[in-house]
Structure formats: structure tokens, C-alpha cells
Amino acid sequence: MAVAAAGVVALATLTAGCKVETVGAAEPTAAPTRSSAGPTSARPTDDAEPGGGARGGPRRSTHSRTPSARPSPQPSxxxxxxxxxxxxxxxxxxxxxxxxxxxxxxxxxxxxxxxxxxxxxxxxxxxxxxxxxxxxxxxxxxxxxxxxxxxxDPPAPTPKAAKPDARCVKGRVLCISKNSRTLSWMIDGKVVSSMDVRFGSQYTPTRDGTFSVYWKSRHHVSTLYDSPMPYAMFFSGGQAVHYSSDFAARGYNGASHGCVNVRDEGKIASLYAQVRNGDKVVVY
Structure with a gap:
């Protein structure tokens, strides 16, 4: 448990118009007609108030509205x-x-x-x-x-695995060769599967040695680089074997930050399902 806790701690340190209104000119209305005999019966004019009371002076202006131009919709x-x-x-x-x-x-x-x-x-x-x-x-x-x-989905070329290190021939082992840039999943000396891998740069090298898988995280995201690390199997501090979409896209033009990158998602998904905590990892 102490080793696992230390690994998680190490991982934590490693691991975004206005509508235009046209106002028409006011149209004068005729004044009420009066006969010489006196005022005629009051008739409401066109600009009479709703209550029926006539109102003198100019008629109420009418407003004609011109639809504003709408911006072209942006592509989704x-x-x-x-x-x-x-x-x-x-x-x-x-x-x-x-x-x-x-x-x-x-x-x-x-x-x-x-x-x-x-x-x-x-x-x-x-x-x-x-x-x-x-x-x-x-x-x-x-x-x-x-x-x-x-x-x-082009078929990935089958990598030519290197002769396994002597530390890989017994038990369940992730045997990782820097020379051939391959990972071989071995059980009791037999190669179950092999896949291309990529390592860290000279500034963030992948550590050599014998380790063991202490933590698996299917949907892991690096807390340090904010980048996805699917199918992560941690074996040394924040270093893990995991799928890398960048490796799949750029190949060996890039490098990891110390992890062992796999570019074949199908193969590492199968590997992740088989590997258990405690399985040996040999990087040489």
C-alpha cells in the first residue's frame, strides 16, 4: 500500500438590426365643418380617440416599419x-x-x-x-x-520484437525493448502479443529497470499535462504504459514525457484487460 500511495503522489506531480422605422409625414385633417346656422353634429374624425371624442389638429402619424437586414447564418x-x-x-x-x-x-x-x-x-x-x-x-x-x-482503419504493421531480456522469460511480464521499440506481453517465456512503443525524450527519459504494475486507470488524464492517457498501467512513479493518440498520428516524430506510448488502441485495450496489478515490467 505504501508503494501504491507513493506512486499516486508521484503521478500527481507529473500527471477552453435595430429596426429602422420610417415615420410618415403628418397629414393635416380638415377642421370640423360648421354651417352658418351653427355647429353641425359632431362626427368623429379619422383620428378620434377610442372613446369617440373628436380631436382637433393633425392626425396621428402612422409608422411604417422596414424589416432590418438579418446577418447571414454562420456555418455550424x-x-x-x-x-x-x-x-x-x-x-x-x-x-x-x-x-x-x-x-x-x-x-x-x-x-x-x-x-x-x-x-x-x-x-x-x-x-x-x-x-x-x-x-x-x-x-x-x-x-x-x-x-x-x-x-x-489500416492494419498496423506487425512489429519485429527483439530477443527478450533474460528477466522476461519467467512469469507474467511486460518486456519493453528500447532498441527495437517494441513491447512484448509474455507469459512464462512465450510472447502473447507485441506492439510498437515510443519513449520519453532525452529531457524526460523513460527509466530502465525492473518494476511492477501498481495501478491501472482506464480513462486516466494527466494532471500535469492535462492530456488523456487511456489504458494507463503505472509501473514507476508517474510513468506508465498507455495509449497515445499523438503517437498514432505523428509516429516517432514526437516523444512522450517518460511514459511508454502505444499507438495501436486495439492491442493495448486487449493488453489492459489481461494485465494485473503486480505483473512485472522490464524496460531495457
Whole structure:
């Protein structure tokens, strides 16, 4: 329990018109007609008060109203940064068809997708907002075809795992090689599954050594970087094995802040379901 508490503490330290009125000119009314014999019977004029009493002087002015010009409706935003959905995956696949997205679709609307949408919008003379509004989406639909299943979810290449370290051949082990950039899930010396991984930069390196999984957090969000860490399996302080949408989108052009990133969400989801607290982690 003390180790778990220490890990959580370490994680805490690591881990946004007026309506125009046209007033008509007052129309003078005729004064009441009087005969030489005296006043005629009083008849209400057009500007008589509602009670029937006549009123002298000019008639009440009439107001004609000219409808004000209404601003053109703004296009609705359909997708924007931070969204995660099948439609975002379709957006990325369609952008890829016409050369505006050079990665495999991830379904996550991150900075790479924002830049791709801005590129598309700029080419078509649209506002470079980076958001996918109704105008941008309709223009994209008109220029592209329905993505195939393979375009939406290309099969990930099978990584070539390194020869396992001697510490990995017994028990249940997450065997992680920095040389081959692979993670092998092993049980009693047999490789159950392998996946590509990414590590920390030289400023935030992933620690080498033998550890154990002390905490699992399915929907974890880093408290330090305010970034999602799905399927997180913590093994050393705030360092964890977890899915990274950034790794899925940018590949090895980026780096983690010390964690072991996995870019195949299906594989790490399966791994997360199998790994237990206490399982060994070897990073070498």
C-alpha cells in the first residue's frame, strides 16, 4: 500500500438590426365643418380617440416599419479539436485521399488534424479556422469518395520484437525493448502479443529497470499535462504504459514525457484487460 500511495503522489506531480422605422409625414385633417346656422353634429374624425371624442389638429402619424437586414447564418461546427469519433476518422481518411493528411486515421481530432483541415480550407478559399464546419465538410464530401474499411482503419504493421531480456522469460511480464521499440506481453517465456512503443525524450527519459504494475486507470488524464492517457498501467512513479493518440498520428516524430506510448488502441485495450496489478515490467 505504501508503494501504491507513493506512486499516486508521484503521478500527481507529473500527471477552453435595430429596426429602422420610417415615420410618415403628418397629414393635416380638415377642421370640423360648421354651417352658418351653427355647429353641425359632431362626427368623429379619422383620428378620434377610442372613446369617440373628436380631436382637433393633425392626425396621428402612422409608422411604417422596414424589416432590418438579418446577418447571414454562420456555418455550424461539426468537429473540432479534442473530438474523438468515427466521423473524425472518416474526415481524416477523406483528407488523406486528396493529400491533406499523411497519417493513418486515428479518430482523434488533434493538432495534426487541425493543420490538415486548415490546409484544405486555405486551398478552397475558406476561412482557415481548423474546425470542420458544415461548409468545409460539404466541400470535402463533394471532392472525395466514401472511404473503404481499410482506409478508415489500416492494419498496423506487425512489429519485429527483439530477443527478450533474460528477466522476461519467467512469469507474467511486460518486456519493453528500447532498441527495437517494441513491447512484448509474455507469459512464462512465450510472447502473447507485441506492439510498437515510443519513449520519453532525452529531457524526460523513460527509466530502465525492473518494476511492477501498481495501478491501472482506464480513462486516466494527466494532471500535469492535462492530456488523456487511456489504458494507463503505472509501473514507476508517474510513468506508465498507455495509449497515445499523438503517437498514432505523428509516429516517432514526437516523444512522450517518460511514459511508454502505444499507438495501436486495439492491442493495448486487449493488453489492459489481461494485465494485473503486480505483473512485472522490464524496460531495457
Amino acid at each position: 461546427t461539426l468537429m473540432s479539436v479534442g473530438d474523438r469519433s468515427k466521423r473524425v476518422r472518416e474526415l481524416q481518411a477523406r483528407l488523406r485521399q486528396i493529400g491533406h493528411f499523411d497519417r493513418s486515421p486515428t479518430g482523434y481530432y488533434g493538432t495534426v488534424t487541425v493543420a490538415s483541415v486548415q490546409s484544405f480550407q486555405g486551398k478552397r478559399g475558406l476561412s482557415r479556422t481548423g474546425r470542420t464546419d458544415t461548409v468545409t465538410w460539404e466541400r470535402l464530401l463533394a471532392m472525395t469518395r466514401e472511404p473503404t474499411a481499410e482506409e478508415l
